[in-house]
Amino acid sequence: MSSDKTLSWAxxxxxxxENDLVAQARSTAEDLGISAVxxxxxxxxxxxxxxxxxxxAVEVGTGTGVSGLYLLQGSDSLTLTTIDVEAExxxxxxxxxxxxxxxxxxxxxxxxxxxxxLPRLADHSYDLVLIDGDPEEAPxxxxxxLRILRPGGLLIVARALLDGKVADPARREPETVAIRGLVKDxxxxxxxxxxxxxxxxxxxxxxxxxx
Ligand SMILES: C[S@@+](CC[C@H](N)C(=O)[O-])C[C@H]1O[C@@H](n2cnc3c(N)ncnc32)[C@H](O)[C@@H]1O
Numbered sequence: 375m376s377s378d379k380t381l382s383w384a385x386x387x388x389x390x391x392e393n394d395l396v397a398q399a400r401s402t403a404e405d406l407g408i409s410a411v412x413x414x415x416x417x418x419x420x421x422x423x424x425x426x427x428x429x430x431a432v433e434v435g436t437g438t439g440v441s442g443l444y445l446l447q448g449s450d451s452l453t454l455t456t457i458d459v460e461a462e463x464x465x466x467x468x469x470x471x472x473x474x475x476x477x478x479x480x481x482x483x484x485x486x487x488x489x490x491x492l493p494r495l496a497d498h499s500y501d502l503v504l505i506d507g508d509p510e511e512a513p514x515x516x517x518x519x520l521r522i523l524r525p526g527g528l529l530i531v532a533r534a535l536l537d538g539k540v541a542d543p544a545r546r547e548p549e550t551v552a553i554r555g556l557v558k559d560x561x562x563x564x565x566x567x568x569x570x571x572x573x574x575x576x577x578x579x580x581x582x583x584x585x
Pocket of ligand 1: 435489
């Protein structure tokens with residue numbers, strides 16, 4: 375990447391001043407070794423949550439609640455179902471949602487693997503799905519996401535560029551191969567989609583039809 379693009383990328387991140395609660399959730403994530411969405415990515419999630427008019431969202435990968443807070447702060451009408459395998463991270467997320475004044479009825483935190491939980495969610499019932507769990511499981515998560523999204527709903531895949539690994543054909547780790555394949559499939563199959571090089575990359579697609 376040319377240095378001007380790298381500078382612009384860093385500049386976009388630096389402009390986003392996070393409130394104390396998000397900063398606290400980010401600090402807890404760092405303590406637990408969890409990689410939260412970047413400030414610029416979070417800001418984009420917040421505005422997407424707002425302008426999409428989404429009322430029901432599902433997130434794979436609660437972490438300590440950074441991305442969830444951004445989504446919930448984008449719209450007071452949004453309720454969030456969020457899934458993670460790590461109980462300690464979810465405890466931290468629950469605390470930060472409460473400290474942010476988010477009513478408990480607006481969040482449903484489910485501990486478990488996405489591959490076990492997503493199949494239990496009803497068809498065509500959600501307006502927005504954010505996938506930010508295990509990259510190797512992202513293709514399966516995305517398939518489930520397209521089933522549970524209503525037509526016109528928004529699929530978002532975080533870390534869609536895996537910090538440059540997806541763009542480098544020499545990188546063949548299982549997680550890179552999985553995300554690269556998912557990005558290719560979504561871009562080929564979705565009439566309305568975008569791959570945004572922000573943070574670790576954000577893939578956006580509007581659900582048109584269900585399997
Ligand atoms: C990148 S972090 C999520 C960060 C979070 N979205 C944020 O920005 O604050 C990935 C999370 O996915 C969780 N995870 C990993 N594999 C999972 C799986 N199979 N199902 C559900 N969650 C999973 C991890 O425990 C971790 O908390």
